[in-house]
Amino acid sequence: MSAGPVAVLITGMGSTTAISVAKALRQQMELPVRLIGTDIHQGWEIAGSTFCDRFHQVPTADDPEYLSTVLGICEQEEIRVLFPIIDAELEVVARGEPRFRERGVLPWIARPETVAACNDKYRTYEFLERNGFPTPRTWLPEQLAGQQDHPGFPLIVKPVDGVSSRDVFYVENELELSAALRKVRSPVVQEYLRGIEYTVDVVTDQESRVLAVVPRERMQVKAGLSYKARTVRQPRLTELAGEIARRLEMRGHCNIQCRIDGEQIRFFEINPRFSGTLPLTVAAGVNSPLILLKLALGIPLERDYFDFEPGVFMARYWEEAFSRPV
Numbered sequence: 001m002s003a004g005p006v007a008v009l010i011t012g013m014g015s016t017t018a019i020s021v022a023k024a025l026r027q028q029m030e031l032p033v034r035l036i037g038t039d040i041h042q043g044w045e046i047a048g049s050t051f052c053d054r055f056h057q058v059p060t061a062d063d064p065e066y067l068s069t070v071l072g073i074c075e076q077e078e079i080r081v082l083f084p085i086i087d088a089e090l091e092v093v094a095r096g097e098p099r100f101r102e103r104g105v106l107p108w109i110a111r112p113e114t115v116a117a118c119n120d121k122y123r124t125y126e127f128l129e130r131n132g133f134p135t136p137r138t139w140l141p142e143q144l145a146g147q148q149d150h151p152g153f154p155l156i157v158k159p160v161d162g163v164s165s166r167d168v169f170y171v172e173n174e175l176e177l178s179a180a181l182r183k184v185r186s187p188v189v190q191e192y193l194r195g196i197e198y199t200v201d202v203v204t205d206q207e208s209r210v211l212a213v214v215p216r217e218r219m220q221v222k223a224g225l226s227y228k229a230r231t232v233r234q235p236r237l238t239e240l241a242g243e244i245a246r247r248l249e250m251r252g253h254c255n256i257q258c259r260i261d262g263e264q265i266r267f268f269e270i271n272p273r274f275s276g277t278l279p280l281t282v283a284a285g286v287n288s289p290l291i292l293l294k295l296a297l298g299i300p301l302e303r304d305y306f307d308f309e310p311g312v313f314m315a316r317y318w319e320e321a322f323s324r325p326v
């Protein structure tokens with residue numbers, strides 16, 4: 001293994017989440033890193049490639065060549081640590097984990113069964129329900145048809161494998177419900193949750209021990225991304241989110257979404273990956289990409305790497321990147 005900076009591969013560099021991971025590793029001065037990025041677009045098309053030392057275009061995750069292409073990049077670039085970002089890639093990387101490890105690469109990803117349960121909103125509901133975690137009642141359309149006691153309105157209709165808040169419909173009556181069910185491919189129907197929305201970042205090690213938990217209030221959301229948010233101290237939420245991560249045997253960074261209405265916390269989504277709002281977690285003192293890099297390299301971490309500061313407020317703005325494709 002060559003000395004010098006640690007080579008890290010971040011996938012999906014076109015996404016806010018991948019850029020957030022790259023920024024977190026660029027702003028720390030403790031560990032020199034060489035950032036390699038991938039995306040399904042060409043480098044010049046995406047702002048994220050400007051954060052990378054080198055960039056590679058890859059096929060989509062459902063392409064049979066995807067895994068071998070990423071494995072090839074790992075060999076070529078002498079990658080030590082892989083951070084998969086895009087939901088569609090997570091399961092493929094999780095199933096390919098032994099092949100990465102054979103090549104000396106540590107992919108920070110949960111087991112394939114965990115990833116599959118998180119990528120399917122009905123299975124997520126079943127997991128939460130079965131394990132006694134508070135969650136909104138959720139139905140598949142066929143279950144709703146035979147339902148004696150009607151769930152009542154309002155309801156949410158969303159794709160079972162949805163991402164980025166796409167095709168999420170709020171429905172108030174039968175007419176709107178059937179229209180939404182026609183629009184959404186593979187829908188789930190869920191009780192509508194009132195209250196304030198939170199995302200909880202949870203960092204776990206390879207043995208799924210919980211190292212850090214950072215709850216954030218989502219104060220303004222546009223197109224599935226937090227534009228304004230702040231870190232909060234919320235002991236009950238912290239305890240429950242940590243327990244969910246442990247039960248799912250998470251490895252690395254995951255984020256857990258919920259709404260709190262008065263005293264009532266209800267979880268509705270679990271993502272076994274970094275969040276798009278990672279910069280706030282980092283600003284509040286928990287640089288999880290650095291933590292995971294150090295863990296992967298066997299570098300000891302002091303306790304204060306895991307403590308966060310509550311009350312840190314984030315307001316976002318746009319930034320441009322320019323390129324001159326030939």
Ligand SMILES: Nc1ncnc2c1ncn2[C@@H]1O[C@H](COP(=O)(O)OP(=O)(O)O)[C@@H](O)[C@H]1O
Binds near residue numbers: 158166194
């Ligand atoms: N049951 C619900 N009650 C209220 N709002 C919801 C509910 N489900 C989803 N939402 C809203 O829609 C957004 C996207 O839903 P989510 O389940 O997180 O799917 P995605 O994978 O698209 O992020 C959430 O952040 C939340 O604001």
Ligand SMILES: [Mg+2]
Binds near residue numbers: 164257269
């Ligand atoms: Mg979500």
